Amino acid sequence: MENLLNIVHQLDETFKIKNFGKDPAFSRYIPQVYEGKFDWRKKFEPEFNEFFNGLMIKGSPKVKNIFLAVFPTKHVLERFIEKGESGDLLFMHHPILMESGDPNGQWGRGFVPIEESLLDQIISKGLSVYTCHIPMDYHGSLGTSHAIAEALNVDITDRFIHDEKYGYIGIIGNVQPTKSEDLSDNLKRIFDVPYVDFEGRKKEINKVAIVAGCGDKTQWMKLAEDKGADAYISGEIHCHIDNDYGRNRFEEVIEYASQTNMSLIGVSHAASEYLVKKTLMAPWFEENFDLETINLIPQKDWWL
Structure with a gap:
């Protein structure tokens, strides 16, 4: 079991979250997709609302299990809510879903907000969410x-x-x-x-x-x-x-x-950015922290 703030500190330092400043994409897209829906800033941590990377939702202070995913699809978040215990942490690349479309099927809607009910379930269960976009890409x-x-x-x-x-x-x-x-x-x-x-x-x-x-x-x-x-x-x-x-x-x-x-x-x-979770981040969490499990949550359909 690990202290949440210890994990957050090491992630912040490893990816130099504050050095990157505001994420150029999500500092624009997060306010856009949530406009008129609900007060998203009250759901997320103050520093996340400044940098749009880092600890997004702060749950209970002790972390037993880590979950790794790319996009906050409904399936991914429902699996996290179902399997996660109070204090567990979901580490993702994107803080909102991007429907990129299928070259052999339906075209996507672009950026899509997380449903408020799913955010509320994460918060009420004492779960945490950390996202890292541009700092991980570079x-x-x-x-x-x-x-x-x-x-x-x-x-x-x-x-x-x-x-x-x-x-x-x-x-x-x-x-x-x-x-x-x-x-x-x-x-x-x-x-x-x-x-x-x-x-x-x-x-x-x-x-x-x-x-x-x-x-x-x-x-x-x-x-x-x-x-x-x-x-x-x-x-x-x-x-x-x-x-x-x-x-x-x-x-x-x-x-x-x-x-x-x-x-x-x-x-x-989605698949191109999931690989780093599977091959690099899962071993990184295992080497750096005393955790019970590290869980990968792949998407049901990579070509959203």
Whole structure:
């Protein structure tokens, strides 16, 4: 059993939560999705309302079990509420759900708030929630893209997509020569997805570029191609959000895909960011804390 504040302190220090300042995405999207629904600020911790990363809901002070997930889907939160005991902690990447859409099915709604009733159940049961978005994406050894590179045995040679404040989010490196079809099959196995989203050229792959999460930006793809990547691997290569923004982004990538020599492969936004929980964060919690169990909560459908 561990003290909650000890776990929070180590997470804050490991991911440099305060150094990153306000999360650029969720400092905008959280107020937007909850506007007019209920007073979300009263549900969440004051520092979370400032940084939009870190301890989001503070439960009982003693933690026996850790739960790991990516998005706060209804299924994930119901499982946490059902299985969690007072004081247990859910560590997620996103504080709100993002419905990214299915390349073979229904397009998504974008960012979706957590139902107030689910938040109230978490609070009344004495459970805690901690989320870490941008600080995890940019972390050198516990990052979302880094977990993918490790799973593919990538010999990292370069970084790309630089932010002056945060550092690099993308990884480039060499892999054992493989065909794009075989790489796609390997990615389906690693991420446990029934299919990948594919565009571009089918070819032999020697060098890959990796961007976990929402990588459907043609300027990022061009950077990867300029650095010699044969394949661009991301959570999303297409935006499947059902609005003007999503459709415009989709058309941009379609146009780029008709010209690029790379293979563009999407493994789903959620699955691409879940891998770090399974392969890096679960061992990190086990090594650093005296806990009874560490529990993974995968999503029912990776292609939301």
